[in-house]
Amino acid sequence: MVLTLVSLCAKEVVSDHSSSPCWLRWVPRELYRALLEAAFSSCRPLAVGELVQRWPERTLRVGRSRKQGQSGPNRLCIQALLLAVVRGLSDRRCALQILDLCGLQGDEGGMGDPMGGWSLTVALCTMVVQARAGVQRAQKREGERERKRFSALEREKDVKRERGLRKREPNEDEVDRKNLWGDNREEMGSCGTVSEEDVTKGVRRRMEIKRRGVGEPSGGGSKMETEEKEVHNDVLVHVRADLFVNARSWERVRAALSTLGPLKLQCRYLRVEEISVSSIRTLLDLLPRQGLLGIDVRYSSLGLTGLVELLPLLSTFETLKSLRLHYCNLDFRRDHPGQEEALRDLSQGLAKLKELRRLSLTALRLPGQLRVLLSSLPQPLEILELPYLSLSPSDHAYLSCSHHASTLQQLDLSENCLDESTLPSIRRLLSQASSSLQHLSLSGCGLTDSLLALLLPSLGGCLALKSLALALNPLSMAGLMDLVRMAVRMSSLRHLLYPNPLEDYQPGLPDLPSSAQLLDWPLDDATEINMTSSQLNRVLKESGRSGLFLTCDLLNYDKDLVD
Structure with missing residues (x-):
């Protein structure tokens, strides 16, 4: 740079x-x-x-x-x-x-000691609560000064009134008039004295009300409610951020979102982990209905009923574009009583998300139910992530002809088994999305050399594809070379995550190993691992594709880093 x-x-x-x-x-x-x-x-x-x-x-x-x-x-x-x-x-x-910190958080413990999402959320919430406490202390000090000032004014008025009464002595005419009017004059005089005190108190009360900026007291509002209204009308800075909430930070986030003070916390993307459905509902109730773009729920035991309970509340956020559910204990493989009714409610709830453009479902085990979920969405999706969903051939067939196929920009079907029965649907899906698809992940799908050879023409037809992930597929060195030769001909492709060829593993690997076996099986130290990289780079050099990045590093691969 x-x-x-x-x-x-x-x-x-x-x-x-x-x-x-x-x-x-x-x-x-x-x-x-x-x-x-x-x-x-x-x-x-x-x-x-x-x-x-x-x-x-x-x-x-x-x-x-x-x-x-x-x-x-x-x-x-x-x-x-x-x-x-x-x-x-x-x-x-x-x-x-306006303080906009959206996208600020980095990876916890990364290079340069950046502040992670959880730490930043806690720091923001602490800042909001402390700012509110500072305002309360300042208001208390100001109130003490005002009370002292009014007390001094009252004492000064009393002294002046006492001095005036001492200087004034009644003459004979005043005594005659007093005798003439009798007790009625004394009563009127006494009433006049009380009226003067009432006027003084009324003026002082009106001055206090004017100073506080509120109208005449209605008698129904408490002092605390009045102070809350004063602080709410005095927001000085609106703080926008992405919030990361788990069981340890939930109370602090709730307190910050419900605090009225000079700093008002707003959320763009909400990520929650390991908290209950009721706690998620509480957080959503505290967020303004405008501004929330996405919610990411992870490792929370929502269950089907919990998700059905949340969807009506999510539909009240008019700008919600992203819904991500990862490991939330949704399992449609088991025959539970009332499951059909719950699926119908789930479909109706998704239909109310008018602006949804991204749907990510990880490890929810939804075989045969993809049509129920996706057909109810009113708008076509741009990002669809379905890893570890145990998709059936009927699911792939529906997806290839759904109204989402031609608009998909990002598709993740990792860890869903592909075979001869599902391959025609995948080829049809890639053909439908050929002009829009930019990121595709088919890692761990069981693609062999023969299956990949049938799929390569469809992959090569994706003219907008920028990143392709095919890790943990049982490919030989020959199949890998065919993949790279196809990749260098794709002018838009920038990142290719390729699998280690079967020849690089230690002996004993099954003929058709699963993705879990490929992930755990050790590589052969006796084999020259760099030889694979050298052969692939030679293909790149011969083709003149210096802008294509090849890697087999699954853990550090990030498609979002593609320009």
Whole structure:
């Protein structure tokens, strides 16, 4: 990456924190962004804090997509940013109103010590709650000062009134008038004195009401409700982020979302792990109906009834585009009483997700039920991920002729067995999606050399394909070479995840090994493993395809890094 002159100068400026008092006051607002990026890239948390505390613009966006090899911002820099946001609430130089941290979180414990999704969520929620507590303390101090000021005014009025009464002495005419009017005059005088006190109290009460910014008391609202309304109307910064919630952080997230104060937390993507259906419902009830784009539920025992219970609530989020369910204990292979009715309710619930474009279902065991799920969706999907679903031939046949086939941009059928009976459906599906499909994963599908030879023409016809994953398939070296020769002819292809050929494994492997056996079986140390890579790279070099990246590293493969 070539740095511009502004970036180089900004990096030099933020490198010396001791000089910041000299230059910070003179920096024009146009250079704040460049300085902040330099502070993040150079890991200068003190500079990050000072810049954010004085941020001159209405919006600050820190989260952004990263290219391959780039790590997320350093943990210390993110912590400094969050602390500076709270300090900026009382700094008149700060114009910040929207803080967008969507996409900021990195991999926990990765290079450069980035802040992971769970840690960032906890830090954000702590920041929101602390900001609310700070406002309450400031309001309490302000209330004490106001009460002291009013008490001093009252004492001053009492002193003046007492001095006036002492100076005034009744003359003979006043005594005669008093005798003439008798007790009635005394009663009127006493009433006049009470009325003056009432007027004084009424003025003081109206001054307090005006100071607090509320109308005349209705008698029905409590003091706490009044304070909550004051804080709710005084949101200074809206914080947008992707939230990662599990059993350890659920209480803190719930408290932050229900807190009314100067910072209001909003969620773009919600990821929950190992929490109950009722807890998920509570979180969804606290989120605004606008702004939530996706929900990812993992390792939670939803069951079919739990999913049916959640779908009506999900349908109230008008912008929801992504629904991901991973290992949520959905099993349609067993004949349970009421399963048909539950499937019907599930189909009706999915039909209400009007804007859904991504559906990911992992290890839910749905043989023969794909038509029930996908046919009810009102709009065609763009991303469909169905790994470990035990799909049947009828499922593949439906998918190949469904209204989703021609719009799919990303398809994952990993760990679903492909054979002679399902291959025609897969070829028809690839033909339907040939102009739109960009990412395809058929890892662990049991593709042999003969099956792959029948599938290669259809794969070669996918003109928009950018990444192809075929790991853990039992291919020989000859079949692998045919795959690579086809790949180099696909001008759009950028990443190919290929399987280790059977010749690279130690002896004893079955003739048709499963994906689990290929994953666990050791490679043969006596065999020159690099020989496979050398032969494949030779094909690349001869074809002139320098832009195609070949790898057999299943654990570090990431299709999202494709440009």
